[in-house]
Amino acid sequence: MLRVGLTGGIGSGKSAVARRLVEQGAVLIDADQLAREVVAPGTEGLAEVVAAFSDRVLDADGALDRAALGELVFSDEADRRRLESIIHGRVRARTAELARAAPPDAVVVNDVPLLVEVGLAPSYHLVVVVQTAVETRLARLARDRGMSQEEARRRIAAQADDARRAAVADVLLTNDGTLDELHAAVDALWHDRLVPFESNVRHRRAVRPDRVRLVEPDPTWPQQYARLAARIRHAIAPADLRIDHIGSTAIPGLPAKDVIDIQLSVPSLAEVDAVLAERLADAGFPALPGHWWDSPRPAGNGRWEKRLHGNADPARPVFLHLRVTGSPGWRYALLMRDHLRADPDQRAAYLMLKRELAASAPDLGTYATAKDPWFDEEHLRAEEWAARTGWRP
Known part of the structure; x- marks a missing residue:
């Protein structure tokens, strides 16, 4: 229904x-x-x-x-x-x-x-x-x-x-x-x-784009995120969990895939599986099939497990990342967003990489994997910036 x-x-x-x-x-x-x-x-x-x-x-x-x-x-x-x-x-x-x-x-x-x-x-x-x-x-x-x-x-x-x-x-x-x-x-x-x-x-089916197409920044992305976040918050009530707009659509002025990335901070993945997953699916955010991990930074540092949901709305692709509060993947998502917001040079470098890969590797999986070497280096720059500025997630 x-x-x-x-x-x-x-x-x-x-x-x-x-x-x-x-x-x-x-x-x-x-x-x-x-x-x-x-x-x-x-x-x-x-x-x-x-x-x-x-x-x-x-x-x-x-x-x-x-x-x-x-x-x-x-x-x-x-x-x-x-x-x-x-x-x-x-x-x-x-x-x-x-x-x-x-x-x-x-x-x-x-x-x-x-x-x-x-x-x-x-x-x-x-x-x-x-x-x-x-x-x-x-x-x-x-x-x-x-x-x-x-x-x-x-x-x-x-x-x-x-x-x-x-x-x-x-x-x-x-x-x-x-x-x-x-x-x-x-x-x-x-x-x-x-x-x-x-x-x-x-049918608990999420929309998941399989090709990469960059679009110019949409000034309504933050408002779209706000509506989605309010819907998620209503779905998981009475739980009062942190929700963040992450990814490229959360960085003002940055061209991106027209996909809203959202991070839901959870106490444990077991609680997601036992309680939250079904509530989110009822609200139109079903789990994507398969097992999901983030690529660790630096490489070789184990796998950062998460849960990944999407949106059932065919007109609004969403990746909803459920990560444990305080975990490496949770912190990394917030650090990358805030560093790219603060550093116009790295934002420009990231955009150049995105455009090159979108042209040469438009498959979504290949595109994501091909960005890993750049993010390995960007992670070091972001950590230096965090130490210098006193950044906290």
């Missing part, structure tokens, strides 16, 4: 995306609909809302008057948070119940307007954000909901802004064009990413 979080500001067209995903075969869990269910007449939720806001939020039939309630909570931050405290826990419980009832091969889309505001992004395999220009949203709200511009702007201001939503987005769907254009983008997302992603999660 693949868990997808879908969000977007009011008037963005998020519901149109949800409908199209359902047409393609997704199972939809609509948080707005559930929010209505948990405060329907006769529920404990409605009784608690009335106790908090009085019966002025009821209509003549005793049902919740959402417009009257909206007038209260969207103009008062404290009231809005009181309402959220009543509703959100009930919605989460019902969401979990519906997800458990979905088929094991389902793509479950959680349509959550306040996904960003309540910090739910790390709980999904993928987050899709629908983004639309504010003026377009204002026009839609006036046309489709009869909302005044003042009320629409107040509703928009009460939600997360575009920058906050974009920060959690694995997929950003822009909806400033036609409905046909939006449908085409959703269809491509479904066939090219969501369907294979779900299969990979279910």
Whole structure:
């Protein structure tokens, strides 16, 4: 099963995306609909809302008057948070119940307007954000909901802004064009990413590039790492383990393979095998088959054992290195990153080597092995730098 979080500001067209995903075969869990269910007449939720806001939020039939309630909570931050405290826990419980009832091969889309505001992004395999220009949203709200511009702007201001939503987005769907254009983008997302992603999660299959292709530095690599790290942290909770962005994509300005390398510091590899591996696989980070070691520095100094996981997302290759805290391989990964960040000359030399090898040895295994002699020398330079500067991992 693949868990997808879908969000977007009011008037963005998020519901149109949800409908199209359902047409393609997704199972939809609509948080707005559930929010209505948990405060329907006769529920404990409605009784608690009335106790908090009085019966002025009821209509003549005793049902919740959402417009009257909206007038209260969207103009008062404290009231809005009181309402959220009543509703959100009930919605989460019902969401979990519906997800458990979905088929094991389902793509479950959680349509959550306040996904960003309540910090739910790390709980999904993928987050899709629908983004639309504010003026377009204002026009839609006036046309489709009869909302005044003042009320629409107040509703928009009460939600997360575009920058906050974009920060959690694995997929950003822009909806400033036609409905046909939006449908085409959703269809491509479904066939090219969501369907294979779900299969990979279910079969514990990670994406692993086998060829080397260097790309120019992507300024979003750190943000992509941050989203992945948050997902990993959520998956291994309550364990509170150190997570680091390592490798070439962690070095600003350095061209690299478009693969995010992440180091998860663990107490022991036995704990990985017994507990963490399955949690990571459920979150979309399955173990890569085989046994994995780092090349020791200096050469001949034994093998540095680790566990290596990847990402089931076909659009975002990841190498997740699980190393024991304080071990030689753990320290080496952090030292190399920090030294190359600090030394522009060695960074330039490393880039020259990478480009030469990518052209002559594009196979991933050959490429990695061919870098060993350079790293043997770089290790000595890095250790000298660490001693000189007082570096610690």
